[in-house]
Amino acid sequence: KDIGGMTMLQKIPEVRIELDEVAIREVGKLKQLRDLRVLCFSGDHNNVLCSSIEEMKHLQALRIKTFNETSGDRRIVDLNITLRNSKLQKLFLDMKLERLPNWIPQLRNLERLTLRKSDLTNDPLESLEDMPCLSVLSLTYAYEGKILHFRAGGFQKLRKLNLSNLGKLNSICIDDTALPSLEYFELTCLDKLKSVPVDIQHLKKLKFLDVPCMPTEFVEEIDRIGKNKHWTINYGLYVIYGTYLAF
Structure with missing residues (x-):
């Protein structure tokens, strides 16, 4: 929390997001971020995380990993992100998906x-x-x-x-x-x-x-x-x- 004021930050080591919507919104304020790694994402506040990522126009690397749940307990995560003119070059998704997100094939620089x-x-x-x-x-x-x-x-x-x-x-x-x-x-x-x-x-x-x-x-x-x-x-x-x- 309170990292949102570091608006010129380009890279942070890792962000552990569990049930904290405030932390997700704070990350969204880092509009200059180029490398984002999200760990322990539960799938809660999914829309907030997607909106925060959409604010990062300079993002080049994105890694999102959900909890290490057992296969029977893993929930499906629906990442609905709109990335227009994205600069994203590296994408790592460690999570259960219902289908391949339709925004991934649109990443022309990936x-x-x-x-x-x-x-x-x-x-x-x-x-x-x-x-x-x-x-x-x-x-x-x-x-x-x-x-x-x-x-x-x-x-x-x-x-x-x-x-x-x-x-x-x-x-x-x-x-x-x-x-x-x-x-x-x-x-x-x-x-x-x-x-x-x-x-x-x-x-x-x-x-x-x-x-x-x-x-x-x-x-x-x-x-x-x-x-x-x-x-x-x-x-x-x-x-x-x-x-x-x-x-």
């Missing part, structure tokens, strides 16, 4: 997007594929569907992609001309994904395929493909089994 514990039931890729500056995308516990489809021509600038702990995912489809700039592809703890997506051969610029904690069948297929040398993919691809790329 470079990095992380969705965590979102439990989306609809494939979010179609909404994100035309974002002109998106270069890093991470989905962790973020999707409850069985199939992810990267459509032709989508994600032109994406260089790093992380798909992690998507418990029901059993198929990844990659159309020709999708992900033309992808260099780093991390697949982690996808227990239902037993086979390597054949369409990965379309990723001509792929340099690193990182597959820690993947099913045995998946890893064995990669080894078999490498030995048989019948899989057409960019020569010089590195497959990493036990480390994590930085997303």
